Amino acid sequence: TLETAVVTEIPETPTVVATGPLTDGALAADIEKRCGTRLSFFDAAAPIVSFESLDKEKVFFAARYGRGDADYINCPMNKEEYENFYQALITAERAPLHDCDKDAFRVYEGCMPIEVLASRGMDTMRFGPMKPVGLTDPRTGHRPWAVVQLRRENQEGTMYNLVGFQTNLKFPEQKRVFSMIPGLEHAEFHRYGVMHRNSFLDSPRLLDADYHFRGQDGLYFAGQMTGVEGYMESAASGILAGKNLARRLQGKAPLILPRETMMGALAAYISSAPTENFQPMGANMGILPDLPERIRGKQEKYQAYADRGMAALEQYLRDAEQ
Template sequence: MSARVDIIGAGLAGSEAALQLAHRGYRVRLFEMRPFVSTDVHVSDRCAELVCSNSLKSLKSDSAAGMLKYELTRLGSYLLCEAFDAAVPAGGALAVDREIFSERITAAIDDHPLIDRVVAEVCDITPEGKLVLREPDHEEATVLSDASDALIVASGPLTSDTLAQSLQRLTGHEQLSFYDAAAPIVYTDSLDFDCVFSQSRYEQGAEGDYLNAPLNQEEYERFIDALINAECVIKKDFETKDLFQACQPIEEIARKGLDAPRFGPLKPVGLIDPRTYRRPWAVVQLRAEDAHKQSYNLVGFQTNLTFPEQRRVFRMIPGLEHAEFARYGVMHRNTFLNAPVLLSADLRLKDASIAVPVFVAGQVSGTEGYTEAIASGLVASLGVDAALSGKTFEPLPVETALGSLLAYATNPQTTDYQPMHVNFGIAQPLETPIRNKKQRYAAYAQRGKAAIDEYAEKQGIAPLSEGRTAWI
């Protein structure tokens, strides 16, 4: 009898992992709580529901999102193939008819002889790896009589409370976050270095750890006015309930009074502008996001502004007029583990104190975005396969978009981790630096393509179906 794997959550990551494992001959029990228990954003009882936009982002081969699509296709992703089959016209992006997409995936799962989809809320995991379930028509939660050979947790950003508590017990209370309050990240080479200066507070003269964008009084007041009048993402109760107690969005701080940000995240104390030898009226500080200083985050700028408004308003900051965003700020409900501390490169929990190997995939593993969720489901399934067949897991090459994301997310040196999508700000620098952006991105793409082709070849992974991957 082949080994069996339990998967919690039939979202994007869980569905990809289930289909991958079944394809490799494993039996799968896939636990999904919907429609018995729903979340605040899902509306159907189907697998792989897209909860918001219907876009899986760019197809351009020289973008990080486009590279990820090539890599997933090369690694035989089921869900990406279905996405291509369910595609609707969207310029240079891959957007899907969400109904067709999730219907097809649900059918593939339900028709697969090796996958058993169970409607139940997983409330807990015992030390033996047995799942504790709440099922329709059962008052009491029950413990399953047997554990599987491996477990994948793919319960998503809206993991149910009972399971979240269980994960907290399993991993340590401070290792699970419930809200994603992330500041925007901008590419270093899009900043104007005639304006921003490198300096740490109270350390003038020395090359500092921070970049500083100085504002004079007029610039500051114009910026604050734009900030408090900018359009915000529509706030729903579930997104804001406990959020503001822990972490204030920059626009909320600005609403408290004109000077509030100047005494908060934009305080200029201890900083001298080397061009004027004076302390600026206010300063936006930027902290390096990666070891190679290819991107910087705007310190204290977690925000609820819509993405176009972030682009418009934050470009009013001197030195950021042409800023390109590696990621925008977000503030929403988001259950995710502190991946750099807890996970290894195969997305396995390093120390789960559970008798079976436990893997984590999707948003809860600390990746951000639909395609990234699919990708991490695929990687977790490769990790399970390696663990159960006694092989050593070969990490994805860091030259690939997915490999660089996983290297960043599971690097113990990464601090204050926030979920991340693929982007060139965390890419492994090229051996020979290229200044021209277009040429540099093309070089990343070319290098990544060669790396994933070699990886897949070496691992004996074929694209799923020649016909459906003809676009490569």
């Protein structure tokens, strides 16, 4: 039965909430109350590159002043490299903004696009996300003129985020300009940076891998608000959440797909991401477990991922019905 009405609070009956990233008003307040925290808002995300594609001869692991673990990968620049990068960045073509998104640039100062920050002056980035203080380039023994830092995005260390490089550049421009960063000349981008307004749950703290909300029996969340990014990903999460609610009512075990499948890997990511600053993730090969063998060709490697995922899914579904 289809009922069309305004929903202002989550019912106590078994429910799947799939209200999207623009959930607002009384319903958003109810969700926030149940979550014990406000919804996380963001208007920007930085690009993510694969660790395998980095030039290891040019980058180095280090923490500033040697404090703590060397969790960051550092891409050092000399003065000439920095100035060339700066000129390319401030003249790169940006993606057009919708009218409703334009205010985000004024409101969210902390998520300012890197190209907007750069336009404020030649050295602005060197005193911001590209500050080189506390770092020494092992190749030269000196502090670099500027540094781009990469932060591990997943537990396996196969994906790295460009720290502070949230951007509104067009995707081809991101590839062209960010490939000027030493060590990223041949970088494989798992996700390009995006600039838009959005909201999502702190899912690693709140959701299980079957999209069940840990704070209320029979309550599931699905779609982009869970931290999966993209149309196919959101639809698939809704299918899984719906099936898992039905299975719960039937007394069956939940469907938690294998990590070798894309939706299994995404479900694992949104329910157990190790990063403190949790951000949405779309389908990409970087979140899948590594293949047992090294395959050089990109097309052949991706086909191997797909074949392994299909085999794992078929076996899992056979076992789940027994």
